[in-house]
Amino acid sequence: SKSSSSTETSSSVESESSSESSSESTSSVQPSVKYPALQKYAGKTYYAVDRDSAEVPDMFPTSFTITSDTEAITVDGKQELIRNVTSDSGFIALTGEMGHSMGTGLSFEFRPLGGSDSDAVEVLNQGQRLAYSTTMPE
Incomplete structure (x- = not known):
């Protein structure tokens, strides 16, 4: 169960950063x-x-x-x-x-x-x- 929860966390982080990149400049996302x-x-x-x-x-x-x-x-x-x-x-x-x-x-x-x-x-x-x-x- 531990491993599944860690994969869930990483996927939610990914979806956050992709939505951010469209609204913010890429330099703030990718320093x-x-x-x-x-x-x-x-x-x-x-x-x-x-x-x-x-x-x-x-x-x-x-x-x-x-x-x-x-x-x-x-x-x-x-x-x-x-x-x-x-x-x-x-x-x-x-x-x-x-x-x-x-x-x-x-x-x-x-x-x-x-x-x-x-x-x-x-x-x-x-x-x-x-x-x-x-x-x-x-």
Whole structure:
């Protein structure tokens, strides 16, 4: 009986927070998110859709994940703190703190593909583009 009561409590807390988020600004509900522009993408792993089709596949990671607090990005298993995020002309650009295989520092631009509910993004690196999706490639 103890376990069932604890699950009840958590579900009621969830429903409260979801109703709150519609009326209040998201920052008050989610104070742990450092970069709100990344919130929609945080906590998911994005996989390169057809990396071999890129002119220079090495310019693109096979996968990347933004941590749920949006403070770091994991690119091909290497985690890097995010130093700066800019959102411009539909693209979101991340700048990392340390050197990385995508150039001298991590400079990572992506934009959503498809509709607002789509889990696909397009990564831009030095003029090259590649689609990523949260679906694991075959």
